[in-house]
Amino acid sequence: MPSAVERPFGLLAELTYRCPLHCSYCSNPLDLAAYADELTTAEWRRVLTEARELGVLQLHLSGGEPLLRRDVAEIVQCAGELGLYTNLITSGLGLTPHRAEELLAAGLDHVQISLQADEAALSDRIAGVRSFEHKLAAARLVKQLGWPLTLNVVLHRHNVDRLAGILDLAEQLEADRIELAHTQYYGWALHNRGGLLPSRAQLERAQEVVRAAHARLQGRVDVVYVLPDYFSRYPKPCMGGWGRRQLTVVPDGGVLPCPTAHTLPLPRASVREHSLAWIWERSPLFQRFRGTDWMPEPCRSCDRREVDFGGCRCQAFQLTGDAARTDPVCHLSPDHGLVAEAVAAADEGARSGEVVLTPRRHPAAGRSR
Ligand code: SF4
Ligand code: FES
Numbered sequence: 001m002p003s004a005v006e007r008p009f010g011l012l013a014e015l016t017y018r019c020p021l022h023c024s025y026c027s028n029p030l031d032l033a034a035y036a037d038e039l040t041t042a043e044w045r046r047v048l049t050e051a052r053e054l055g056v057l058q059l060h061l062s063g064g065e066p067l068l069r070r071d072v073a074e075i076v077q078c079a080g081e082l083g084l085y086t087n088l089i090t091s092g093l094g095l096t097p098h099r100a101e102e103l104l105a106a107g108l109d110h111v112q113i114s115l116q117a118d119e120a121a122l123s124d125r126i127a128g129v130r131s132f133e134h135k136l137a138a139a140r141l142v143k144q145l146g147w148p149l150t151l152n153v154v155l156h157r158h159n160v161d162r163l164a165g166i167l168d169l170a171e172q173l174e175a176d177r178i179e180l181a182h183t184q185y186y187g188w189a190l191h192n193r194g195g196l197l198p199s200r201a202q203l204e205r206a207q208e209v210v211r212a213a214h215a216r217l218q219g220r221v222d223v224v225y226v227l228p229d230y231f232s233r234y235p236k237p238c239m240g241g242w243g244r245r246q247l248t249v250v251p252d253g254g255v256l257p258c259p260t261a262h263t264l265p266l267p268r269a270s271v272r273e274h275s276l277a278w279i280w281e282r283s284p285l286f287q288r289f290r291g292t293d294w295m296p297e298p299c300r301s302c303d304r305r306e307v308d309f310g311g312c313r314c315q316a317f318q319l320t321g322d323a324a325r326t327d328p329v330c331h332l333s334p335d336h337g338l339v340a341e342a343v344a345a346a347d348e349g350a351r352s353g354e355v356v357l358t359p360r361r362h363p364a365a366g367r368s369r
Contacts, residue, residue, distance in 0.1 A: 005243075005281050005290075007055030011084075012062055012248040012259060013044070015072065019064040020093045022128025023116070024358060025154050025196055026188040028064065029262055038251045041071040043271065045078050047249055050276035052082040056247075059084040064251075067094035073106040080107035087112060089152070092138030093131055100141050111142045112150040112179075118165035126158060139173045150177040155206070155228075156196040157346070163209045170221050178221055180210065182228030186260040186314055192358055197346035203231060230339050234304065235311025235327035242289035242313060247280060255279045257286055260314040264323045289313050294324060298332045 017032045029035065039047070048059065059079045066072055067090055079086050087110040088103065095111075115135060116126040123132040142149045151170050153159070159166070163180070170178040185193045198206075210225045217223055229236050239246050239258045248256045253272040256262060269283040280286055288294065292305050299310040310316075311327020319328045319338045328335035 006245070008051075008245060008247050008280060009056065010058040010060060010246045011048075011051045011056045012060045012246065013047075013066075013075075014062050014064065014248060014250045014259065015039075015044075015066045015069045015075070016251050017064040018068045019091070020068075020129060021065070021091050021131065022361070023126065023154070024128070024188065024192045025156055025183045027184055027186040027260060028188070030187055035251045035254075038069075039249075039253050039271070041074055043253065044071075044075050047253075047271050047276060048075070048079050048082055048084065050271075051247075052084060054277050054280055057083075057085060058087065060087045060089055062089040065091050065093060067099060073099075073102045073108075076103055076108045077106040080109075085109050090114070090138070091127075091131065092135040095138040095141060097141060100145055104145050104147075108147070110150070111147045112152055113139050113142070114152050114154070115166065115169070116153070117159045118162050118169045122159065122162065136173070139175070143174050148176045149173070150179060151175045152179045152181070155180055155182045155198070157198045157202065158196075160198045160202050160206050163206050164213075167209070167213045167217070167221075167223070171217060175221055177224065179224045179226070181224075181226040185230070186263070186318065188358075190318055193342060194345060197230065197342060198228070199347045200231070200343070201347075203228070229312075229315075229329045230343055232329060233331045235308050235315075235329040237308040238312035238314075238327075241309040243280070243286040244290065244309075247276075247286075255283075255285075257289070258312075258314060261285070263314055264317050266323070289323070296324060296326065298330075298334075299326050302332065 016038055017028050017035050061072065061075065066088060072088070076086050086108050088108055089112045092113045113135060115123065117123040120132040124130050139149060139151070151173070153166055167178065183189050183196050189196060210223065213223050243257045246258070248259045249271060250256060250262070253270045254262065255269045255271060255276065266288055267284045269279040269285045271279070274283065295305060295310050299305050311329055313323045315329065316325045316327050317323035320335050325335060326333040328338045330336065
C-alpha cells in the first residue's frame with residue numbers, strides 16, 4: 001500500500017435500503033429502486049474478508065433496516081470470525097426474541113436503536129408508522145441479553161423540545177449511550193429542510209437540557225450531543241476526512257467515501273468490479289478529495305485545513321453545485337450566505353408556525369436476500 005494512504009478503520013455496510021420507516025429526514029438515496037440488486041451473502045463474505053485485510057476493525061451494519069435481510073446473523077458470524085467488532089444499527093422493528101437470540105449466538109457485539117421521540121404519538125408521526133412500542137421492546141430485549149445499548153436520536157424542529165423526556169427515557173431503558181445528532185441535510189432531509197431546521201431559541205434550550213443531563217447522568221449514560229453544523233462557525237470534519245478513516249458499501253456493492261457521495265458527479269466504484277483494496281487506494285473516486293491538495297481558497301491557506309478538511313463535500317455540492325468548494329457552513333466560505341439564509345428562514349418559519357414535511361416514500365420492494 002502506498003505509504004501516503006492511511007488504512008480505513010470502520011466499514012459501514014448498508015445491507016439494504018428497504019425500510020419499514022418513512023422518516024422525513026432520511027438521508028438515503030432518492031432513487032432507491034436503483035439499489036434493488038443487493039449483494040448476496042457470499043459477496044458480503046468476500047467484502048468483509050477484503051475489508052479486514054485492508055485494516056478495518058469495526059463493522060456497522062445498517063440500511064434501511066438491516067434486519068430485513070434474512071442473512072444478517074450469517075454476516076455477523078463471518079465478521080466475528082474475521083476479528084471485526086460488529087454493531088447493528090436498527091430501527092428495532094424486526095428485532096424479535098428469536099432474531100435477537102440468533103444474533104447473540106452469531107457473536108454480535110453491540111446494538112444501536114433509533115428513537116424518534118419520548119412518547120408514542122409524536123414518535124410514530126415522525127417515523128410515519130406505528131413503531132414506538134416495538135422500539136422500547138427491542139431496547140429492553142437488548143439489555144436483557146447483555147448487549148451494550150446505544151440509542152440514536154436524529155433531532156429537528158419537531159422533537160428537539162422533547163429532549164428532557166428523551167434523556168429520561170434513555171435512563172429508564174438503561175442505555176449505555178445516547179447519541180443526539182441534529183439532522184444532516186442530504187437526500188430526503190434536504191427536501192424537507194425548511195420544515196426540519198430548528199430555531200435558534202430551540203437550540204439554546206436544547207443545549208441547557210444537555211448540559212444538565214451530562215451532570216446528572218455521568219457514569220451511567222454517556223450523552224453525546226452533536227450541534228447542527230448550520231449553526232456553527234466552522235464545518236464538521238466530515239468522515240474524518242475523505243478516504244481517510246471510513247468507507248461505505250451500499251446494497252448493490254457500490255463503495256463510497258461517505259454514505260451520500262453517490263450524489264456527487266464522480267466516477268463510481270463497485271466491489272462487483274474491483275477489490276476493496278484497489279478502490280480504497282487507487283480509485284479516482286477515493287483519490288478525488290483525499291488530503292489537502294485539491295483545496296481551493298480560503299481552505300488552501302487556512303490553519304484549520306487539516307482539522308476539518310474543508311468540511312463536507314456532499315454539502316458543498318448540494319448547496320453550490322460544486323463539490324470542490326469550501327463547505328458553505330464555514331463562516332469564511334464565499335457561499336456562507338446560503339446557510340445563513342436557511343437559518344434565518346427557519347427562525348421565521350418557527351415564528352409563523354408554518355411546517356411542511358414530506359414523509360420518505362419507498363419504491364416497491366427489491367430483491368430479498
Ligand atoms: Fe475549514 Fe476551509 Fe473554513 Fe478553514 S476555510 S475553517 S479549512 S472550511
Ligand atoms: Fe459526503 Fe460529507 S456527507 S463528504
